[in-house]
Amino acid sequence: MSTNRHKKRLGKEQLERIIDLCHSLEGRSLDPFLVDIDNVLSIIHKYFPEWKNPEELCLDAEAVHQIASAIKLQSEWIKHRSTSLYTDPFLIEDKLRKLPKEEIGTIFLKSWHPVVELEQISPASLEEAIKYWKSLVPLDERWQELGGLHVETGTATREELLKQQIIAEKEFSKELEKFWEELKQKAMGKDKIEYWDFVGTETYEETVRRAYMTSFLVTYGYATLEVDRLEEIIYIIPFKTPIPMPEAKQAVSLPISITIEDWKNWKERVKN
């Protein structure tokens, strides 16, 4: 009895694996010949007598459906390879990476024959425009509707500006220097520190504030960022002394998203 149950469970896992594999072919543009059709069909055939309830039979049908899609992809693959347009995708990618954009543009212009098109107004759209124009309220009436709140001019106190967060309590540059010292402390012994390990804190609000401050550290030359594109990790490297950015060098912006999900993920990672 338990052997039967074990066999069923194994069969379900195999079917789910087949479905996932076929799905990934389409989603990730993989080589469809990665799926050995004979082999997967024999697996489906082997477990078919085990399936009794509708749920199991649906899973079996889904696997067969996915295999049919994989076969279709294989046929398209062969068709494409037999056309004169087929070139090794890696070769094209390599060329695109190596060639400067000016040269890629020049090549493109040699194969580009733009369509000539003239746009004109039709009687129907003209009629529509007249209707719209006639229904428009005169400008002076529209401005009346918008109105506006009349506020008397006056002066604001330092406390009011602080409350509205227009000015900071501490002087910004002093705060930035303090923050830089903290970065150097944390990176002590290593030359860099992972971005999230530096900006991440217990609360989301504080994390955003630290990310904001870090952006100034980088902009004002107190630190720099290093991106490991393979691992998708960003590091901060503190400088011993601030390095002003040479005027001639073009600045590169690096947007870093600090969403609540990113912060939750980081917290989860730290816990583990």
Add this chain to the structure above:
Amino acid sequence: MRKKTFYATQLKHATHMLFFKHHRKPGVKGWELRKRLGSDYPKILALLNRHLEKLDLQVKTVFEEEKPSEKPTGAQLDKARFYITLSGTLTPKETKMMGWRIDDIAGLAITISTIIAKKGKVAREEVKQLLRDKLPGWRVDFSLDRYIRAGYIDQDEKGQLYLDWRTRAEIDEKTLIDLLVAK
């Protein structure tokens, strides 16, 4: 004489139909031309083509499926779409005047050639990776959206990019790939 007048009139009709946009997309379907110009419309288009050649323009036929290897049938022509395109090519200066910077052109070339190389379909993320090598980060999504709006590419609900009508009408795909490989 009457025959000459007939062809001159039909030539004008064909010019009006092909140069002016009647639908959301430019171009005219074969069956629309047949309805207006009669079943002899391929002959009128050939005549128009001869006139356009002098102006560096041409009548471009884009078949619904792959270009037939032999003479196209009436049904294939009816389903095809006809456009007036430039016969020659543009210089970088001219494209700039049309509102296409070298960044835009290079980005479009990268996008289209990647899609062709990957059998006509590729994940948007994959194209973005390639574009980031050549364009400033903020321009990548902006450029892809522009190519979609212009009709060069389209995107499905799974985030896969594929070629759209304008690429088929304007780009000589084989020349593009051959020139890239030859570099």
